[in-house]
Amino acid sequence: MNNRFRNAHVLFAACLIVIFFGLRGVAEDAITAITNAKIMTVGPAGTIEKGTILIQGGKIAAVGASVSVPAGAVIIDAAGRVVTPGLIDAHSHTAMEDGVNECTNIVTAEVRVRDALDPRDISIYRQLAGGVTAANVLHGSCNSIGGQNATIKMRWGAGSGDALIFQGAPPGIKFALGENPKRSSFGGGSPRRYPATRMGVEVSIRNAFLEARAYKKTWDEYEASAKIAASAPKKGGKASAPAPLKVAPRKDLQMEALKEILEGKRLVHAHAYRADEILMLIDVANEMGFKVATFQHVLEGYKVATEIARHGAGASMFSDWWGYKMEVYDAIPYNAAIMASHGVVVSLNSDSDELARRLYWEAAKTVRYGGVSEDEAFKMVTLNPAKQLRIDKWAGSIEAGKDADLAIFKSHPFAPDTRVEMTLVDGKVLFDRARDLAARTGVAATLGGGQ
Amino acid sequence: MKRHPRPEFALGIGVAAAAFLSPWAHAAKVPTYAITRARVITVSGPAIDNATVVLRDGVVLDIGPNPAIPKDARVFDGTGLTITPGLIDAYSGSGMPAARTGSPGGGPAAGAAALPAPNPINPASRIYEQVRALEALRARDLGVTTIVPIPREGLVFGSAAVLNLIGERPEAMVVKPNIALAASLTTLGQRYPDSLMGTMAFFRQALLDGPHHRAEVAEYEKAPAGRKRPAFNPGLDVWADVAGGAIPLLLETPRIGDLRRAFALADEFKLKLVLAGNTRAFEEAALLKERKAALLVSVNFDPPRARGFFGGSDDDKERADIENAEKNPGVLDKAGVKFALVSGFAPDFLAGVRKAIEKGLPQETALRAVTLTPAEILGAADRMGSIEKGKIANIVVWSGEPLTKDAKIKMVFVDGELYEPEEKPAGPGGAAPPHPGDMNEGARGQAEVKR
Numbered sequence: 023m024n025n026r027f028r029n030a031h032v033l034f035a036a037c038l039i040v041i042f043f044g045l046r047g048v049a050e051d052a053i054t055a056i057t058n059a060k061i062m063t064v065g066p067a068g069t070i071e072k073g074t075i076l077i078q079g080g081k082i083a084a085v086g087a088s089v090s091v092p093a094g095a096v097i098i099d100a101a102g103r104v105v106t107p108g109l110i111d112a113h114s115h116t117a118m119e120d121g122v123n124e125c126t127n128i129v130t131a132e133v134r135v136r137d138a139l140d141p142r143d144i145s146i147y148r149q150l151a152g153g154v155t156a157a158n159v160l161h162g163s164c165n166s167i168g169g170q171n172a173t174i175k176m177r178w179g180a181g182s183g184d185a186l187i188f189q190g191a192p193p194g195i196k197f198a199l200g201e202n203p204k205r206s207s208f209g210g211g212s213p214r215r216y217p218a219t220r221m222g223v224e225v226s227i228r229n230a231f232l233e234a235r236a237y238k239k240t241w242d243e244y245e246a247s248a249k250i251a252a253s254a255p256k257k258g259g260k261a262s263a264p265a266p267l268k269v270a271p272r273k274d275l276q277m278e279a280l281k282e283i284l285e286g287k288r289l290v291h292a293h294a295y296r297a298d299e300i301l302m303l304i305d306v307a308n309e310m311g312f313k314v315a316t317f318q319h320v321l322e323g324y325k326v327a328t329e330i331a332r333h334g335a336g337a338s339m340f341s342d343w344w345g346y347k348m349e350v351y352d353a354i355p356y357n358a359a360i361m362a363s364h365g366v367v368v369s370l371n372s373d374s375d376e377l378a379r380r381l382y383w384e385a386a387k388t389v390r391y392g393g394v395s396e397d398e399a400f401k402m403v404t405l406n407p408a409k410q411l412r413i414d415k416w417a418g419s420i421e422a423g424k425d426a427d428l429a430i431f432k433s434h435p436f437a438p439d440t441r442v443e444m445t446l447v448d449g450k451v452l453f454d455r456a457r458d459l460a461a462r463t464g465v466a467a468t469l470g471g472g473q
Numbered sequence: 474m475k476r477h478p479r480p481e482f483a484l485g486i487g488v489a490a491a492a493f494l495s496p497w498a499h500a501a502k503v504p505t506y507a508i509t510r511a512r513v514i515t516v517s518g519p520a521i522d523n524a525t526v527v528l529r530d531g532v533v534l535d536i537g538p539n540p541a542i543p544k545d546a547r548v549f550d551g552t553g554l555t556i557t558p559g560l561i562d563a564y565s566g567s568g569m570p571a572a573r574t575g576s577p578g579g580g581p582a583a584g585a586a587a588l589p590a591p592n593p594i595n596p597a598s599r600i601y602e603q604v605r606a607l608e609a610l611r612a613r614d615l616g617v618t619t620i621v622p623i624p625r626e627g628l629v630f631g632s633a634a635v636l637n638l639i640g641e642r643p644e645a646m647v648v649k650p651n652i653a654l655a656a657s658l659t660t661l662g663q664r665y666p667d668s669l670m671g672t673m674a675f676f677r678q679a680l681l682d683g684p685h686h687r688a689e690v691a692e693y694e695k696a697p698a699g700r701k702r703p704a705f706n707p708g709l710d711v712w713a714d715v716a717g718g719a720i721p722l723l724l725e726t727p728r729i730g731d732l733r734r735a736f737a738l739a740d741e742f743k744l745k746l747v748l749a750g751n752t753r754a755f756e757e758a759a760l761l762k763e764r765k766a767a768l769l770v771s772v773n774f775d776p777p778r779a780r781g782f783f784g785g786s787d788d789d790k791e792r793a794d795i796e797n798a799e800k801n802p803g804v805l806d807k808a809g810v811k812f813a814l815v816s817g818f819a820p821d822f823l824a825g826v827r828k829a830i831e832k833g834l835p836q837e838t839a840l841r842a843v844t845l846t847p848a849e850i851l852g853a854a855d856r857m858g859s860i861e862k863g864k865i866a867n868i869v870v871w872s873g874e875p876l877t878k879d880a881k882i883k884m885v886f887v888d889g890e891l892y893e894p895e896e897k898p899a900g901p902g903g904a905a906p907p908h909p910g911d912m913n914e915g916a917r918g919q920a921e922v923k924r
Contacts, residue, residue, distance in 0.1 A: 270685070
């Protein structure tokens, strides 16, 4: 019996290998054409009832109703199917190894999700099966200022964690407010440490930025003095410039990350639930001189949508989760619709490898709760998260010049009977339901034979 | 009063000082040995049949079909016996304190927190000082003449040394001190770093801090007057040596992705790496070959495993882990990767080596992987690892084919000194009985915890 399972295990792994190697044989310069498809571009071209997408070098070369297919192109006939941009999950902890949280300190801005990426995580493949092609992989919510994020593509089969990285995506960082960083949702196994209150969370963030400002000042002065020293004439008379510091200040990786936030180079993704703490962080950000790129979860965002919009922050949320801890009791499913109507860029996320496979239905719920149009709702899992992660230059809609990250659905992505038939990342087919089923048949036959 | 010292008193002092100061005090009494008519596997060259090896003053005096045998030599008839270099275990737990728990990586199990933790971050420590010499000597029963002892727990173990298994004090055993800073990409429970992300950040910061500290001290030494002295920090001095490659970093890499993580650190900080303990290294064979990695491959195929989150275990995964670990050496060899085999705390090094041979590692390669290759990796091939004139007289005399089940160790010479293992009744499978210093210490630690 155990042997049988072991064989199944090995065979399953073998099949997966066949799947992704079998699908990756297309040369870089070859042209792929997806034809006869209904195309939801989520871009200026809107929805094309019957059109063609040309892919070359991993990019979308052309899209339209009357695009001619060059001879020799690899054809994917998508008649009756719906092609959409690959879905983007703005809040994920997928493909991480040995810890989502570095929980031991209040501020852990020095740790990097990128260091812990695991390209072998089967979740990557499973999310491809849900049409997801990119994700914002975040540090957990254990501390008020957590670690640095990694924006990744679901490049199943990649040999290294670094190969998953979405090139060009600006760096980000996780903040967390409320119950999680003050550890009130955790039992005795979790170490008790400061802060234990919302007041403490606020102070810990303010203190960190006061320190970061001083750090930045030290470095700015050092670099200025080094510049003066370099440009000062070497001979003739006394140099009027101050003597440069000989040894550079200590490089502190935690402070470096915070300095990048102050310099506007690193996006803040702040886990927040309650309206009061959302306003608190906006105040602290204004005081310290940085911007919050997105509020994550933001279940009471509907109460302060105007303030969030005025700050320029996006909002990334669950469609309809509530009541799982005290700070979530005021959540409503109309949140996304209300926030969007106030001009906030809204995305719907999974925070879960499992839910990530059905993000399209999460989007559909906002049509039911709040009357968001279908097009606007679908943006919440495509173009809007791309905007929030500042990767909309490359992803989030089907437009010439963007990356060929695409999902091919059986029917409209909101339809109850829909499913993903095929998913492409950088123009490569990394999930193909038909091939997956064929591989499963092989495994099933072996299992049957053993009985 | 005349100040002539009494001659007999001076002599007494001299003898006492020589006996106390010189680890070689005992060498004076070591006889010269000659083993005749044996088959000698030199490892550095072809095997020689019917040869004689002469050992004197701790080194191989001569070797050949008919060398001059000194008159005072004790002569052994080696007919039917085989001589190999002494085995080198370059990642050994021999003589080292037991782990507090059975969990790999040192994360304390629930309840262990009350035990005093050894300092898990200790770059300035000398590992050999922890060795209990008499316990370590037991590894000679397995033909091991040389070890690099490594602590079972911790993140940064300290300075590693090459030890010959001779003498009653660890200092007397040291052949080469400070060959590397030994550390692990593990995580620490309940204290920083307790995630892989944190571990990587920790290493990065240490590798920045070391050179910075050194620069500050150097700057101060130029003109100390009027300036605050930098703190004395021997740990940072070690990191300064590691960054830049003056001292290698001997890094345990428990996860398959850790190999790439280690190379990334090496590239960023110009490290000289010795990679240890990865039981799935074969998955990255091409990379390891390309990078010409110095690799220590563990034969601890079935180490004690950490329990799952809910205390459960995954039998399928465990079985797959063991199978992968067992085939690892053979597959690496087929792929052309050079490596040393190490015990990695396995209770029976020889049994592990035999298993590796059984699973595809050629016997000849296996012998080199426990003699000359580790000597090369440790930078000690100029004095050990093969049987050559002038090299340290570390040799093993076997009846039966070395490294096979039928092999028996008749004599072990360390620094030319004879040790004869007791004849033991063969256990099931012919394995030597476990060493109390190595076996079941995890379990013992566990029992202590429960009390």
